[in-house]
Amino acid sequence: MVAELSRFRCKEGTMRALTARSALLVPILSIALVASGCDAPTEAVAADTQPALQRAAPEDVGMSSERLTRLHDGMQQLVDDGRLAGITTMVARRGRVVDFQTYGQRDIEAGSPMEEDAIFRIYSMSKPITGVALMTLYEEGKFRLSDPVQRYIPEFTDLKVAASWGADGPVLEDADHPMTIRELMSHTAGLAYGIGAPGPTDRLYATEGVLSRQQTLKDMIVKLGAMPLRHQPGTLWYYSIAVDVQGYLVEVLSGQPFDEYLRERVFGPLRMVDTGFHVPEEDHDRLAQYYGYDQDGNLTAPANSGTVGSRAFLDPTTFFSGGGGLVSTTTDYMRFSLMLLNGGALDGVRILSPTTIELMTRNQMPRDNPERSPGQGFGLDFSVVLDPVASEFYSVGEYYWGGAAGTWFWIDPAEDLVFVGMIQQRGGRGRPSVRSISHRLTYQAIIEPLAQMEENE
Template sequence: MFEHDPTDPHEVGLDADRLAAVPAFFKENYLDTGKLPCMATLISRNGEVALEDYSGTTHLGEGDPIGPDTIFRIYSMTKPLTSLAAMILFEEGKLRLEHEVARYIPEFADVKVFDGGTREGYTVRDPDRPMRVLDLFTHTSGLTYGFMMQNEVDALYRKEKIGRPDETLQQMAKRLAGLPLLCSPGEEWWYSHSIDVLGAIVEIVSGMELDEFFRQRITGPLGMVDTEFWVPEEKLPRLMACYEKHAITGEVKLADPAGAESKLYAKRPTLLNGGGGLVSTVRDYHRFALMLLRGGTLDGARIISPKTWEFMRQNHLPNGETMRSMGRSMFSEVMSPGVGFGLGGSVVTDVVASQQPGSESTFSWGGLASTFFWVDPEEEIIGVQMTQMMPSSAYPMRVQFQQLAYAAVDW
């Protein structure tokens, strides 16, 4: 939805040659070596797009060239949208961060904490305090993910098939309430189904299913025309293939085919996964990020207040802790030192500790298939990067993307 070609980088204080080195780096080190099928890159400053590049193809080593209309699975980059949806309701006085989750989902009133044993037989105890809405935003709820392979609770999630495709978001949330927590709420940071439960609360409070809420309150007003929980038939040819790299052997295999052969995105799902279910394009997601940078408004569409956005990008972890100091999870989309967690994404709290240039209060998050975005309010820089390789920890692309981008700053 860009009306003009990218602006002259110098006009927004960026060096053109250094900016061009960003996609060149990924082409040389990842595409030409066969590690990735493609890379889509967008960098803007002061709201002006200074770099937009599409390199590679829709299949590894073959297929059609990618472009602005290529649709990517963005997985956990869904989380900032679900968090924003909850904050829209917060602005309307319909929920509070200190409210107990059980206020909206009564099943959570009786939630217990794992206290020993195995998934086949275990003991539980009462939590030290109730789970609150803020705990869901910040992944300090005590919930986890079944794919972690770290403990008996995530093994129990796998046994109970949490996240199965035949249940609704609210049904999944209620089943989660019947399983033990890893820890008492507020004690530890665990990447988790927390945002799925938050999405269920959005549905309950608004009276709308999550996809409809997104369309009416976020993606529709922002003109994010290709951001959905599935790909309509007429758009399926634009959905590229997704790959997976084995953590031990390094073998790469096809995880989900492109286009109409996709087994996951060709029809509307029953489970509207608020923590990881959306597909999108680089331009669509840039519009979302640009709305945040501009304080909650874009092209006349007011989504949230500037003060709400300012509040969201503060570190909301207790006692000023970081994800690294509070986290017990072996996997996270962002886990650099000097980074806390806001309402829906990571927040830089200490630039020096993060070990690369940047700004405090920079807000970012990524997705399982190696998609990523950040918003730097101080420098007014947005970066969006998309490819399709799982897991996102396969290669250090995110820190490389940011260090190359900041190297292009002239003034």
């Protein structure tokens, strides 16, 4: 039996958590903890258990229960109108969950209702998790953001840039400088993606299978090292495969497989018990069906191919995609988000320092950057709100991201607010702007701004 000991009250600089390979080790660990300045644990907690998130009545944290019903009604209407199959939403303020709702069906054909423990393909909501994992190594002094990526990934040495494309392929030129890790984390490294965009570099990525699940991260790196960059590093923001490269960088710097590192340094400490690169067999029935739309905007089940195939995310994989390979639950992602809002810690377990979280959520782009949406910048693996009026968001410093299947989250430090929403709906004609709708209906439920609450305390 594997047991994990956590929530120790320790002196500064000592361990906050230890993992025991057997419950028989608890007495030995207790002695070690006392010697190191930690109070001995009172009990062993199974590694696959999850402590309940703190809850509060909305009114206790400056929100209105009555007004939150508008959020419920808005989400339910999207289901009733046949625009979404199923939804979950969770709202937390001042570190406590005030609302957790499910709507519609997890699987329409099976008649299975959406449930709180449903598992979702979060696709690009994997990216902030990968960024956090990489920054744990930054805090250990394993790299600097200004370091050239080729220092750690020699396959990226002397990469060429596709200055233009002709009938015979790319016209190459030297890169002005080697891409840096900061550029890798801010999508300005010059990489492409191979999905969604019609450009020649993206088509080359797709042809060469850089995102194939039948490979390893090392295989991907070798392919990328033989391809040109889309543009000069540091000159443009372009959504790319950069976060998958970050996952490989974690492997190089830590000496561990990426999935193992995530379990050890992020998922385990945060008790994200249902987050990983595939759904275990015993939980297959919890994975929400992924729906698309036909040409008339009606819901349809998607084709069983590619990353939404009938076995994708059900079978173990060797391709640990930090950019889009994770599955998770609403509760797991709320635990991750609360850690971020809390300055890098949750339930007494610290993942990152507050200064590192601030660095990650600080804009890295010029304010007039034309590639980003109006009023928005980009940090290190997060989109960041710079101008709420121009961006139609609510607070300066709000940060967020989403996934290809429609999952979404945002964190608003100015209002001490977190929102996590989950759907499994392919984009295209018919999919509503559920992020925008939920955003408006959540903020209208705030009846006491945080600044006012703090003045009254």
